[in-house]
Amino acid sequence: MAAIRTFVPRETAAVSVGADEIAVEIARVAKARGASIELIRNGSWGATWLEPLVEVEVDGKRIAYGNVTAADVADMFSAGFLEGGKHARRIGLVTEIPYLIDQDRWTFFRCGLIDPLSIDSFRRHKGFDAIEKAFEMGAKAVIEAVADAGLRGRGGAGFPTGIKWRTVADASADQKYIACNADDGDSSTFSDRLLMEGDPCCLIEGMLIAGFAVAASKGYIYLRSEYPLTRLILARALDNARESGWLGENIQGSGFDFDIELHLGAGSYVCGEETAMLESLEGKAGIVRYKPPLPTHEGLFGKPTVINNVVTLASVPNIINLGSERYASLGVNRSKGTLAFQLAGNIKRGGLVEKAFGITLRELIDDWGGGTASGRPVKAVQVGGQLGAYIPAEQLDTPLDYEAFVEIGAMIGHGGIVVFDDTV
Amino acid sequence: MTTIGYDKDAADNIIDEFGARPEMLVQILQAFVQRFAWIPEEAIRHLAEKLNRSRADVHGVVSYYHDFRTRPPGKHVVRICQAEACQSMGSRSLTEHASNSLGVDMHDTKNDITLEPVYCLGNCACSPAIMIDNKTYGRVSHERFDQLVGAMRQSD
Ligand SMILES: Cc1cc2nc3c(=O)[nH]c(=O)nc-3n(C[C@H](O)[C@H](O)[C@H](O)COP(=O)(O)O)c2cc1C
Ligand code: SF4
Ligand code: FES
Numbered sequence: 001m002a003a004i005r006t007f008v009p010r011e012t013a014a015v016s017v018g019a020d021e022i023a024v025e026i027a028r029v030a031k032a033r034g035a036s037i038e039l040i041r042n043g044s045w046g047a048t049w050l051e052p053l054v055e056v057e058v059d060g061k062r063i064a065y066g067n068v069t070a071a072d073v074a075d076m077f078s079a080g081f082l083e084g085g086k087h088a089r090r091i092g093l094v095t096e097i098p099y100l101i102d103q104d105r106w107t108f109f110r111c112g113l114i115d116p117l118s119i120d121s122f123r124r125h126k127g128f129d130a131i132e133k134a135f136e137m138g139a140k141a142v143i144e145a146v147a148d149a150g151l152r153g154r155g156g157a158g159f160p161t162g163i164k165w166r167t168v169a170d171a172s173a174d175q176k177y178i179a180c181n182a183d184d185g186d187s188s189t190f191s192d193r194l195l196m197e198g199d200p201c202c203l204i205e206g207m208l209i210a211g212f213a214v215a216a217s218k219g220y221i222y223l224r225s226e227y228p229l230t231r232l233i234l235a236r237a238l239d240n241a242r243e244s245g246w247l248g249e250n251i252q253g254s255g256f257d258f259d260i261e262l263h264l265g266a267g268s269y270v271c272g273e274e275t276a277m278l279e280s281l282e283g284k285a286g287i288v289r290y291k292p293p294l295p296t297h298e299g300l301f302g303k304p305t306v307i308n309n310v311v312t313l314a315s316v317p318n319i320i321n322l323g324s325e326r327y328a329s330l331g332v333n334r335s336k337g338t339l340a341f342q343l344a345g346n347i348k349r350g351g352l353v354e355k356a357f358g359i360t361l362r363e364l365i366d367d368w369g370g371g372t373a374s375g376r377p378v379k380a381v382q383v384g385g386q387l388g389a390y391i392p393a394e395q396l397d398t399p400l401d402y403e404a405f406v407e408i409g410a411m412i413g414h415g416g417i418v419v420f421d422d423t424v
Numbered sequence: 425m426t427t428i429g430y431d432k433d434a435a436d437n438i439i440d441e442f443g444a445r446p447e448m449l450v451q452i453l454q455a456f457v458q459r460f461a462w463i464p465e466e467a468i469r470h471l472a473e474k475l476n477r478s479r480a481d482v483h484g485v486v487s488y489y490h491d492f493r494t495r496p497p498g499k500h501v502v503r504i505c506q507a508e509a510c511q512s513m514g515s516r517s518l519t520e521h522a523s524n525s526l527g528v529d530m531h532d533t534k535n536d537i538t539l540e541p542v543y544c545l546g547n548c549a550c551s552p553a554i555m556i557d558n559k560t561y562g563r564v565s566h567e568r569f570d571q572l573v574g575a576m577r578q579s580d
Binding site (some may be wrong): 012013015016017048051184187188189191225227228229230263266267268269274282285286287301342343345346350351373382386392409416419424 | 445446449450451453454478479484485488489490491494500507508509511512515542543544545546547548549550551553555558559560561563
């Protein structure tokens with residue numbers, strides 16, 4: 001009989017509440033019972049309030065058990081966990097968890113689904129299809145697709161990504177760079193981390209496409225040092241990509257060379273600002289540079305550089321796969337596509353919710369978040385990290401749209417939403 | 425003079441791993457912190473020499489970044505998140521509890537423990553969050569904090 005596939009996330013939040021201990025316990029109990037299992041350490045689906053969320057695959061369907069503890073495992077096995085048996089922790093099919101079904105998963109569609117450290121698993125779910133398609137389309141058409149999609153930078157400023165790429169593509173230089181901002185510096189945000197831990201190759205693919213589009217042969221990922229597990233996963237994913245010919249010279253026989261170096265930050269918030277990040281990547285103190293020149297003209301080591309946030313880059317592969325019209329049909333006004341909102345703070349169901357722009361804070365907080373964890377009324381909501389604003393309960397019906405937020409004196413930033421009740 | 429904990433050969437190996445590239449200074453210092461826990465004066469001299477950068481230059485970089493401690497930390501480093509999501513779930517009271525139960529003030533080292541603030545561990549949906557010796561923990565009630573500290577002490 002084939003081994004039964006079980007899934008235990010290896011993701012910072014899940015691990016922070018016991019996922020590693022659960023994985024050890026599942027392996028131990030399975031062995032003691034003589035059951036043959038395959039234990040896969042997936043990323044998180046983003047329903048963080050249910051973590052640790054453990055799954056078992058039965059007849060090709062994945063059944064979820066939520067808020068599992070190591071102490072539950074033996075009992076779950078006795079209740080027939082490997083056949084998806086009834087147990088107090090059993091939720092049902094993972095794909096039918098309401099929190100997850102009602103999302104617009106454009107960028108995070110593989111998070112939770114795949115084994116982040118398996119190139120095969122990534123390939124089976126469209127992985128690297130987009131870069132292959134990009135090679136066929138040619139650099140110019142790729143940039144047009146990103147521009148037509150209306151994709152704007154997810155790092156906070158919302159600058160149109162297509163324009164940035166076009167500027168770097170048009171610059172002539174012997175060397176150009178792609179620098180990925182993975183500082184995840186807005187406090188109370190974690191979408192970059194969730195993507196890098198759950199689907200690191202999606203970021204790698206986004207950087208490959210950017211590199212191909214602007215003719216850059218080298219990329220950097222600047223990761224904050226507070227994420228040791230992310231670093232481990234990302235470093236392995238980069239090695240895997242290199243070993244299987246998706247990074248390095250003459251990628252898959254295309255004639256395109258591209259490699260990525262992983263750099264760590266060192267606990268400076270300022271280094272999330274793009275020019276300070278460049279200084280840090282050059283081995284210096286992270287002091288903000290005067291602009292101009294813009295990094296698109298004189299960036300890293302004085303060369304033309306595309307600087308993009310993790311989620312910006314990771315949104316690109318599906319724009320190439322599914323087309324810019326599909327992306328642009330999501331969202332409202334000049335805020336196209338989806339944003340990965342992060343619900344945190346005093347909220348019942350915290351986690352990641354990827355939705356098209358135009359949804360309101362109230363919908364996110366009530367329909368997904370389930371209100372405050374304390375059960376008390378919401379007093380204020382912070383959006384956009386420490387550079388953002390506190391939004392009073394009366395303004396929760398403002399649609400999430402970059403321009404509409406500017407009108408109420410706020411900013412969406414990286415999509416972090418922190419709820420406070422009336423006791424603070 | 426040799427500084428306790430600083431091993432010049434190990435340091436040389438780390439520098440060579442990065443190809444002694446001057447632009448890798450931040451990365452090398454990060455690797456030093458992981459290996460030696462802090463950056464002694466001797467390391468600064470050593471790096472300046474090997475990377476062909478001035479000592480003042482290396483000093484400037486070391487003093488700029490929070491991660492590059494110039495004093496040895498305790499055997500264990502306990503960091504408590506003070507950013508917004510954790511605050512909304514009681515990180516202030518957790519900090520007080522930690523400080524009282526460990527007998528260490530914030531930013532201080534005592535009884536082998538360094539207690540520090542941190543501004544977001546990316547674990548905001550499991551707040552309040554803390555980090556003990558490079559491992560992140562979430563949903564940390566006062567009781568869970570005491571258990572985690574107990575386990576940390578047992579590992580000594
Ligand atoms: C103080 C400060 C901190 C910032 N921190 C981050 C960060 O952590 N991550 C990020 O992607 N962008 C951050 N930004 C925005 C970057 O400067 C830059 O606009 C962004 O990385 C560009 O990528 P994008 O166009 O894909 O958004 C920060 C900006 C400022 C002023
Ligand atoms: S408050 Fe603490 S963490 Fe912030 S700069 Fe001062 S010492 Fe560093
Ligand atoms: S706010 Fe504490 S982990 Fe993010």
